[in-house]
Amino acid sequence: MRASLRVRQTAAVTLLIALAMIMLSLQHVANLARVGLEDSHGIGDLLGRTIYQRARDAIAAGGDPESALRTDAGIRSILESTAAYSRNVTYAAVVDNEGRAIAHSFPAAEGQRIEPGENLAAVLDRDTLTQIRAIYADRALEVVLPLELGDAPFGAIRVGLSPILIRDGLAKAVQPMLWTTALISCAAILVGMILAGLILRPIHVINSGLMKLQRGEKVGSIELPADEELEGVGESFRAISEKLAARSLGRLMAGVTHEVRNPLNAMTIHLELVREHLHRLQRSSRAPVGAVLGLEGREEPPPDMSGAREHIDVIASEIKRLDEVITGFVRFIRPEELQLQPVNVQSVISEVIALVEPDARRSGIVCRAEVSSAGEMRADPALLRQALLNLALNGCQAMPNGGKLTMGAKTAKDRRVAITIEDTGVGIAADKLDSIFDLYYTTKPEGSGIGLSIVYRIVQLHGGEIEVQSTEGRGTTFRLLLPQM
Ligand SMILES: Nc1ncnc2c1ncn2[C@@H]1O[C@H](COP(=O)(O)OP(=O)(O)OP(=O)(O)O)[C@@H](O)[C@H]1O
Ligand SMILES: [Mg+2]
Known part of the structure; x- marks a missing residue:
């Protein structure tokens, strides 16, 4: 079964936010781990250097260096106080080249070889994953300071550090982060559900409208939010x-x-x-x-x-x-479908004038074309010709005693072409202007009253507008506004 769009959208938003939270948390944990390791290194290094200084003094005093180091009261006192020095320090020792303890914070370990721990300075130079692994490994972390006798290596000062405290710090930081992630994910689910509902509402509205259409019901308009994306x-x-x-x-x-x-x-x-x-x-x-x-x-x-x-x-x-x-x-x-194609306005007007001119001349009518900058437009040529012919015929019929018929075209605003058909005929009474486009409305004995309703329908099919201006006894002008190319 496929999850609904709403569920998928919500899941996607939640996953994205949870992922972002987890990434941030991981980064925070990595920072904490590095800071913990750096702190430990600082403590170990300080202690190591104190012992180192003391050891250098003891060796410089002369005699057998090993016994000098073993018996030096200063070194002994530092080694004994390591536990008090920091909770991180697990041991401190002066070892020889073989790793055997000459002096150790646990005197029982003296004379024995001490297993080397993980070199903390090296760990700090590595990547986050290695650092985290070092924190959770069983091996102790160590700060090592080499000790020389003259120019020859003599041994080293080694300070052992426990990662347990760093681990505790991390655990304490991770727990609230997990809670926060869970809480934010819940909030994301809620917000995601609300958002999905809002975003999908128009789809539901469109869908129910389509269902109505499918059932053959009449759907006037559908209620969609006034958003830019849904405009149109x-x-x-x-x-x-x-x-x-x-x-x-x-x-x-x-x-x-x-x-x-x-x-x-x-x-x-x-x-x-x-x-x-x-x-x-x-x-x-x-x-x-x-x-x-x-x-x-x-x-x-x-x-x-x-x-x-x-x-x-x-x-x-x-x-x-x-x-x-x-x-x-x-x-x-008729028709139900338009055959739209580029149409030259000038040539359509010339064709219409050529059709009406012979009869018009006999009635003393002068026909003129006035086309300026209209160029090409997108229309059904046969229907456009029919509309203009109906208008031109009406114009001629309105001038039984002669007159002037002017057909013009020019570009209009909003990428449209304005075509005008102007006559100097009888004109239309103001109270009749509303009726002239009605089917079967005619004032002519031989008229059928279909001409203008066909013109109106053709203009409508082209997504255009038709306007009429008339003065009784002076003449009438029809203006068609049709989309350009
Ligand atoms: N240019 C015009 N001047 C004056 N009246 C007009 C003009 N154009 C249309 N009319 C009026 O509008 C009416 C309706 O016009 P329409 O073209 O629809 O029908 P008709 O010309 O009477 O008949 P037909 O169906 O043969 O065209 C006309 O009878 C006329 O009264
Ligand atoms: Mg007519």
């Missing part, structure tokens, strides 16, 4: 959720319109058949109706079909209108 995540989530909702709605609508269209087609065909049938009936009305219906002998006047035909025409035109509404709706709900 909530916004992207909302955009994705809206896109998914729009896509599923689009699919649903496409299905519905398909299902509505089939019966409409059937109705159109059957209406044509009825019309044909009536036509045939009328044609044969020169013959008595009874003959047409196979009832010979009955003399009846020809039926009046004009009323029926009128009804059929109304039904046919209503079916046509319904079909147009559905066609417009299908155009509106």
